[in-house]
Amino acid sequence: MLKARILENKLSSLYKAGKIVGGVYLGRGQEAVSATLGTALVQGRDFFAPLIRDQAGRTAFGEPLIDCTRTYLGSALGPMRGRDGNIHRGRPELGMPAMISHLGAQVPVVAGMLFARRLRGDLDGRVGATCIGDGASSTGAFHEGLNLAAVEKLPLVLIIANNQFAYSTPNHRQFACTDLVEKARGYGIGGFSVDGTDLLACASVIPEAVRRAREGGGPQLVVAHMLRLSGHGEHDDGSYVPETVRRGHLGRDCIEVAMRQLVENGIAGVDEILAWQDQFAEEVQKAVAQAQQEAPPDPYQEDWTALATRFPLPHCNSNAQPACP
Amino acid sequence: MLKARILENKLSSLYKAGKIVGGVYLGRGQEAVSATLGTALVQGRDFFAPLIRDQAGRTAFGEPLIDCTRTYLGSALGPMRGRDGNIHRGRPELGMPAMISHLGAQVPVVAGMLFARRLRGDLDGRVGATCIGDGASSTGAFHEGLNLAAVEKLPLVLIIANNQFAYSTPNHRQFACTDLVEKARGYGIGGFSVDGTDLLACASVIPEAVRRAREGGGPQLVVAHMLRLSGHGEHDDGSYVPETVRRGHLGRDCIEVAMRQLVENGIAGVDEILAWQDQFAEEVQKAVAQAQQEAPPDPYQEDWTALATRFPLPHCNSNAQPACP
Amino acid sequence: MSVTYIDAIREAQATLLRDDPRVFLYGQDIATFGGAFKATKGLADEFPGRVFDSPLSEDAMLGLAVGAAIEGMRPIIEMQFADFSSIAFNQIVNQAATHFYRTGMPIPLTVRLPSGGTAGSGPFHSQSMEGIYAQYPGLVVLTPASVSDAYHMLIDGVALEDPVIFCEHKFLYRWLKAKSINGDHLPIGQARIVRTGKHATVVAYSAMVHEAVRAAERLHEDGWEIEVVDLRSIKPLDIDTVLASVARTGRLLAVGEAFPWGGVTAEVVSRVTEEGFHLLDAPPQRLNSRDTPVPYHPKLWAAHRPTPESICEALRKLLSF
Amino acid sequence: MSVTYIDAIREAQATLLRDDPRVFLYGQDIATFGGAFKATKGLADEFPGRVFDSPLSEDAMLGLAVGAAIEGMRPIIEMQFADFSSIAFNQIVNQAATHFYRTGMPIPLTVRLPSGGTAGSGPFHSQSMEGIYAQYPGLVVLTPASVSDAYHMLIDGVALEDPVIFCEHKFLYRWLKAKSINGDHLPIGQARIVRTGKHATVVAYSAMVHEAVRAAERLHEDGWEIEVVDLRSIKPLDIDTVLASVARTGRLLAVGEAFPWGGVTAEVVSRVTEEGFHLLDAPPQRLNSRDTPVPYHPKLWAAHRPTPESICEALRKLLSF
Numbered sequence A, B: 001m002l003k004a005r006i007l008e009n010k011l012s013s014l015y016k017a018g019k020i021v022g023g024v025y026l027g028r029g030q031e032a033v034s035a036t037l038g039t040a041l042v043q044g045r046d047f048f049a050p051l052i053r054d055q056a057g058r059t060a061f062g063e064p065l066i067d068c069t070r071t072y073l074g075s076a077l078g079p080m081r082g083r084d085g086n087i088h089r090g091r092p093e094l095g096m097p098a099m100i101s102h103l104g105a106q107v108p109v110v111a112g113m114l115f116a117r118r119l120r121g122d123l124d125g126r127v128g129a130t131c132i133g134d135g136a137s138s139t140g141a142f143h144e145g146l147n148l149a150a151v152e153k154l155p156l157v158l159i160i161a162n163n164q165f166a167y168s169t170p171n172h173r174q175f176a177c178t179d180l181v182e183k184a185r186g187y188g189i190g191g192f193s194v195d196g197t198d199l200l201a202c203a204s205v206i207p208e209a210v211r212r213a214r215e216g217g218g219p220q221l222v223v224a225h226m227l228r229l230s231g232h233g234e235h236d237d238g239s240y241v242p243e244t245v246r247r248g249h250l251g252r253d254c255i256e257v258a259m260r261q262l263v264e265n266g267i268a269g270v271d272e273i274l275a276w277q278d279q280f281a282e283e284v285q286k287a288v289a290q291a292q293q294e295a296p297p298d299p300y301q302e303d304w305t306a307l308a309t310r311f312p313l314p315h316c317n318s319n320a321q322p323a324c325p
Numbered sequence C, D: 001m002s003v004t005y006i007d008a009i010r011e012a013q014a015t016l017l018r019d020d021p022r023v024f025l026y027g028q029d030i031a032t033f034g035g036a037f038k039a040t041k042g043l044a045d046e047f048p049g050r051v052f053d054s055p056l057s058e059d060a061m062l063g064l065a066v067g068a069a070i071e072g073m074r075p076i077i078e079m080q081f082a083d084f085s086s087i088a089f090n091q092i093v094n095q096a097a098t099h100f101y102r103t104g105m106p107i108p109l110t111v112r113l114p115s116g117g118t119a120g121s122g123p124f125h126s127q128s129m130e131g132i133y134a135q136y137p138g139l140v141v142l143t144p145a146s147v148s149d150a151y152h153m154l155i156d157g158v159a160l161e162d163p164v165i166f167c168e169h170k171f172l173y174r175w176l177k178a179k180s181i182n183g184d185h186l187p188i189g190q191a192r193i194v195r196t197g198k199h200a201t202v203v204a205y206s207a208m209v210h211e212a213v214r215a216a217e218r219l220h221e222d223g224w225e226i227e228v229v230d231l232r233s234i235k236p237l238d239i240d241t242v243l244a245s246v247a248r249t250g251r252l253l254a255v256g257e258a259f260p261w262g263g264v265t266a267e268v269v270s271r272v273t274e275e276g277f278h279l280l281d282a283p284p285q286r287l288n289s290r291d292t293p294v295p296y297h298p299k300l301w302a303a304h305r306p307t308p309e310s311i312c313e314a315l316r317k318l319l320s321f
């Protein structure tokens, strides 16, 4: 989570220096939740569909920094080859789908990945996880996808990162229940509520939810509570967030809390943490430098087709199928 | 509800005799719920968006039989003028919108009607009600619409008629909770569960839900349990419904139960009920006969436009607005 | 013994389930019940664990299909009616259609859309959405008009690496019969000349091919020889075959059952005029449905869509130039 | 002092809120925050109880608008980006668009769609959906290209009895400035000749009008006089003005920023060839974006959409026939 924070701070600077075109969306304040989830998953086995604020989860799941910097900086060598940007990157072949912007849409996709594995007789303790925001809990896609996963009893872990706002829209204009975890029962699935500013709390709840899904308990809904500690994107100063909320418990910086927890519990020393910081800063710097020196995509080299099939197809001489195509 | 049953029996015969083109969809077994709702609403004040199986509610709300027979039989004088058919009829100007087929879609529409009245300062104890099926509870439209109504704290009464099947699909392929009323808490709204085969139970629960909405308690969800006592449409024999379910408590015919209740409680005598039956049969017969003798729509008389505006608009000579158009 | 159009669709799915373990079927009421139109009748029994009743959630059905395709499967999704794909619209056009371009990973899924009008079906059970989907990059849009094409194009479509929108015409389901499902097996993307002629070309697809042929037969009695081209696939569009036909006849009428603004007929006419202007001896014409929702009443419906009569009328006008 | 395109949209909404008690605004982040693009900045304060932040529920937002229109209001719904209207698609095309035809009761609602590409916006924040909505009967689709039109057409559109899809171009928001919002106030449904010429007609709309004018200016240096028609409204389409222009120039190029299959340019070309074939001295041409999702990278994006360079090239080809 620390690495993600350092990376994102760098992205923010690059954006402000005009080196990144398009938006920059940070997960500041949500790293404890996201990283805990990423850590609880096993790349190569599990599926993880990260959303807007999941830099920490991506890194924990195994996404190399260079995938991030290449995508943000528009290198042709990035996973999206300049065709899509920023947080829309993914590596579906490695179990990490590339989000579309339409919120909620990844929920049924992860369900489908798990469904496919079960059909292939290859579910094998796999889980699939995705995160969405408080705002996205109001989408039809969230509802249909989660309900379908519940009906199919798929090992889906869905984290709602309730960071109190959807862009500028506060919770009270988004839903009318007290805690979104109250939705779990209506779907017939497991439900957890956790303080997302508290790494230790996350570390006890989220892996437990993952375990239950893994062991056949069906979908698990985890609602994590925190505040978004930056604007919606780096173009937004988030000034609509009331000072009282910023100052309150949810406004705590989960990274500071986590460092204190590490030190207080004797898990890591201050020196160690500072050393990590230096090391991560160097890694980030390298990934940025490399991406920056890489060529952008070249429109003249593009094939400009959205289809995998190359038409026209060869003529088929036989009536037998499935010889053609 | 008895009138609706008699009407629908007639529609079924007409369909089987080839006198109705398109589908015929009956509310058999759901009359107690639908009629109770229709009775609890006041036409001219409240809004009612009937769905597939709401003949009884329509009649109770005040829809004349002739609206139904004209629509089914394709009279040009019906509310839909032959442009739409069967259960898709409505009279939005009388507070009864005309459903589109896409299930769930009426939920936000009723919310919008109420929202408009509140904006106009004219909400005034009005409620809006609509019914949907167990199947439709899986739609995104249901979720978005109900959540929006909860956020806006609108006086919406939403009845889920859980008749155990969505077309052929049984509950266990539709949702994973025990009773759909468990969803209410997750929306932060009132919730009721009622035996839909029992008129007296309906008469105690449904008006109570309407009252709470009317008095400012926000949306109310009522889940009524029953079995669809016909096929999905009259083209369907519903043979996928297991015999055990048919024979079980939910398979009771609410009309028979209601008649027994009326007689046993001394509310009405058998003779009286028989007299009603005769009277309703005569009314139905008249409505059918009248619709049958009316002319169908004439394609040469149609204006074949879907727009209320007649283009081209006159030219406007002034730059002042809103003089034009 | 004869095979209907819907038999062919059922058989194609049976063949696919038998031959390709990656194929599964997901849709409302398609398992035990066999689907609203019986296109999957008996398949759940014949192929246990391969045919699933879905919840009433079109958006999630398509999302599931995308996820399953990512993990190597070839889902076939049945929409109960094409009209309900409006709920799955986002997953189709933004998730499935963009995936290969964005990530390089293809999404081989097939969405079956029971399309087109039948008497009494009304505004929400009659739509022809091929021209909507074809506007989006990344989709293949198929519109079989014959029993044999219904079979082969479904099998060939599922074999493609791309998302396929398979528009089946409900009117053809039981009305169209053939001796067998064999027939000229053209690759996807190639149009077929179903009737040769020399005075004018009618370009049509799906059910309108049959209405066009009827119109051609009537005009034949008056000595006109009308060529009828069945597009078969809307996207890609085989403009070469159309141009070759127009080169022979000099006259073009494009007929479609969808709404009149834009859509297939506009694409055909503008492609032909752009690439084959010099071939045209007369203004190319279009005939579509009227610009209203599809009306319920059979009398209105018959006047809403192109018919052999209105096609004849349009052809006579075209031939009079 | 100058007024931008987005100022005009904000002012139009202020005027509407002031003059018509039936108008209210509903959309994501449009109240206190003033909207993602600030099109409603300050309006919540100025008009208390008339501007609402909605939940993240496009489908329900449109459903609410239909219900409110039934009860006599004139809702204006802001989609945060046009691309997200895919979620509201069903309510737009099946509920709002069919309502008047089915019931006789009009649905006067307006959906504002921030449309079109800007550098770095990528596949899901760049779409041009006018050609999708225009296919559906019952919708009016507007595409203002000037500051004055942005203002007047929004006001006039809200006054119509029908559902209006108001496509605002995001690139024009702050780039396009005018001295005032006054200007030639044409009624909705009428195209405007923004530059007269005699050698060829370019038909465009929205941001492409400005690219077309630039192209015309360049060709002017070579002695060509290119007429540029701004459609203003996609549906209804003012084909008379287009035909009159083609009658003068004999040559037609239709330019649009949307995907190349079907859409506005196909409708324009096929309407012109159907009704004005004899006016054409050369094959009518089309220029659209490429047939892929809109790419993120500015270099790819610039090659994806029509530009003054590619319009010039298409015009030179057209002029060479």
Ligand SMILES: Cc1ncc(C[n+]2csc(CCOP(=O)(O)OP(=O)(O)O)c2C)c(N)n1
Residues within 6 Å of the ligand: A052, A053, A101, A102, A103, A132, A133, A134, A135, A136, A137, A139, A161, A163, A165, A166, A167, A228, A232, D028, D056, D058, D080, D084, D087
């Ligand atoms: C369906 C849809 N509508 C609108 C948007 C525009 N949008 C992008 S992020 C955002 C706010 C999301 O809020 P939330 O789900 O709480 O996530 P957060 O940004 O707080 O992490 C909105 C409205 C979108 N991406 N998708």
Ligand SMILES: Cc1ncc(C[n+]2csc(CCOP(=O)(O)OP(=O)(O)O)c2C)c(N)n1
Residues within 6 Å of the ligand: B052, B053, B101, B102, B103, B132, B133, B134, B135, B136, B137, B139, B161, B163, B165, B166, B167, B228, B232, C028, C056, C058, C080, C084, C087
């Ligand atoms: C969005 C949508 N998808 C599919 C359909 C087709 N359809 C019509 S009725 C029906 C079953 C509805 O089941 P339920 O909601 O339980 O209502 P019931 O028929 O049992 O009263 C289906 C699938 C539809 N009308 N709308």
Ligand SMILES: [Mg+2]
Residues within 6 Å of the ligand: A133, A134, A135, A161, A162, A163, A164, A165, A166, A167
């Ligand atoms: Mg949030």
Ligand SMILES: [Mg+2]
Residues within 6 Å of the ligand: B133, B134, B135, B161, B162, B163, B164, B165, B166, B167
């Ligand atoms: Mg049901």
